Amino acid sequence: AQTVTQSQPEMSVQEAETVTLSCTYDTSENNYYLFWYKQPPSRQMILVIRQEAYKQQNATENRFSVNFQKAAKSFSLKISDSQLGDTAMYFCAFMIDFGNEKLTFGTGTRLTIIP
Amino acid sequence: EAGVTQSPTHLIKTRGQQATLRxxxxxxxxxxxxxxxxxxxxxxxxxxxxxxxxxxxGNFPPRFSGRQFPNYSSELNVNALELEDSALYLCASSRGTVANYGYTFGSGTRLTVV
Known part of the structure; x- marks a missing residue:
């Protein structure tokens, strides 16, 4: 069975600083996909970034980037120049590539950006 | 383009009742x-x-069931409600394979069982 672990239940950082959220996962599969989702107080989950396991290059989306370490089974999210709107729950998620279309989520990290 | 819509936003039910989420x-x-x-x-x-x-x-008992209609909308039914069924229920859809596009989520239905 696949598991996703987010070891930081809560984090806070000053506005404009950089913050890194950690995520580790466990799988015996070689082909899979990783995601970071953001859930603001409005409750709607928003896709932040995705990474294919077969790609060595780390994914980047504007201020958001990942550090994907396949051997270590680690998938951390770095938020640069943090903004007040980044305050949210962040969930790491994992999916095996064989068409079951199911994501396995971690328990989330509550991130607060301090003005 | 309208997003994924869910109704109701909140739902309060008594233990043993049935809940329908859309x-x-x-x-x-x-x-x-x-x-x-x-x-x-x-x-x-x-x-x-x-x-x-x-x-x-997923790994849920059979009292969790649902269906999808010809217009692709869906219902989730939870029978014989238990206190531990209290949760936020999120619905999502995808424009293609989830691996390539991820999900687009709705804002959820907050179910409270009392």
């Missing part, structure tokens, strides 16, 4: 996914419907 995917999306988000447990996969058929099911 979801409309983004226009053109044929798959609907249901997740349960209980406090402190992250999101747990419930069901996946595509083209009217149940394609995959």
């Amino acid at each position: 979801c409309s995917p983004i226009s053109g999306h044929t798959s609907v996914y249901w997740y349960q988000q209980a406090l402190g447990l992250g999101l747990q996969f419930l069901l996946w419907y595509d083209e009217g058929e149940e394609r995959n099911r």
